[in-house]
Amino acid sequence: MPFDFRGKTAVVTGGAHGIGLAAARTLAAGGASVFVFDVTGDGENHIAVDVTDRASIDAALEQSGPPDIVIANAGMGIEAPLTATSEEVWNRTLAVNLTGVFHTVQAAARLMIPRRRGVIVITASTNSFDGEAALVAYNASKAGLLGILHTAANELGPHGIRVNAVCPGLIRTRLTERHFSTPEVLKNYFRDVPLGRGGEAEEVAAAIAFLASDLASFITGAALVVDGGQMAAKFGTWNEDTAEFRDGRWRLR
Numbered sequence: 001m002p003f004d005f006r007g008k009t010a011v012v013t014g015g016a017h018g019i020g021l022a023a024a025r026t027l028a029a030g031g032a033s034v035f036v037f038d039v040t041g042d043g044e045n046h047i048a049v050d051v052t053d054r055a056s057i058d059a060a061l062e063q064s065g066p067p068d069i070v071i072a073n074a075g076m077g078i079e080a081p082l083t084a085t086s087e088e089v090w091n092r093t094l095a096v097n098l099t100g101v102f103h104t105v106q107a108a109a110r111l112m113i114p115r116r117r118g119v120i121v122i123t124a125s126t127n128s129f130d131g132e133a134a135l136v137a138y139n140a141s142k143a144g145l146l147g148i149l150h151t152a153a154n155e156l157g158p159h160g161i162r163v164n165a166v167c168p169g170l171i172r173t174r175l176t177e178r179h180f181s182t183p184e185v186l187k188n189y190f191r192d193v194p195l196g197r198g199g200e201a202e203e204v205a206a207a208i209a210f211l212a213s214d215l216a217s218f219i220t221g222a223a224l225v226v227d228g229g230q231m232a233a234k235f236g237t238w239n240e241d242t243a244e245f246r247d248g249r250w251r252l253r
Helices: 018-029 054-064 087-115 136-159 183-192 201-212
Strands: 009-013 033-038 046-048 069-072 118-123 161-168 223-226 243-246 249-252
Touching: 009 018, 009 054, 009 087, 018 033, 018 069, 018 201, 033 054, 046 054, 054 087, 069 087, 069 201, 087 118, 087 136, 087 161, 118 136, 118 201, 136 161, 161 201, 183 243, 183 249, 201 223
Parallel strands: 009 033, 009 069, 033 046, 069 118, 118 161, 161 223
Antiparallel strands: 243 249
16 A cells, blocks of 8 residues: 655655665655755755754754654664763764754654644664663663653644654664675574564665554554564574575575
8 A cells, every 4th residue: 555645744854865765765755745854965855954953953944844744763873882982972872863853853843733733753773672782872872762752752642743663673774784795794683583684774664654654543652663573582583403594684494
């Protein structure tokens, strides 16, 4: 079933690449007028935005006009052990991933409340729930997004505004391509993914579009995990006794 976003104005932060770009394309394919807010990229509806700067977001929303749909997707991640994570990395990661989403959600809500309608979808992560090593700042920022999610859904529901999140697992983007180009890393990582593979940005975009659509009209405050079943698998699914790893994924023999 195709998504119908005709007559809707959508904003996607971090929409120049990866999951954000896929989401922008999916919303546009459904008929939405999509504005990409990003520090990089170009295009007719691209607006240069730094999500850590509230004035930058407000100025961009002046250009786009009041949005019907906002995808708060801008994010970053830098790997470093807990004891080697610098204050600079900590502050920058939280500024983009957590404070940036707070600014985006708050600015969007203030425009949506008078209209008594709107949808916000936050890109969180499976790292919102676990403590993957060497990602303390990223993990903390993504865990914090669930607090924004639940509070915003609670407060904005009476105004007819729905707020949900997607929680992707390992998805192929420019930031993760180095993992996807290393078969041994993937082999071990995907042992714990029941579907035996990583995800594509378009698969996350489809989940975002669903939550943004009228098909999800009675869903708010939800965190939709898009991870191939990884969070459901405690001790691992795949082994060489019954399966083989080839072409970047596990398959039963």
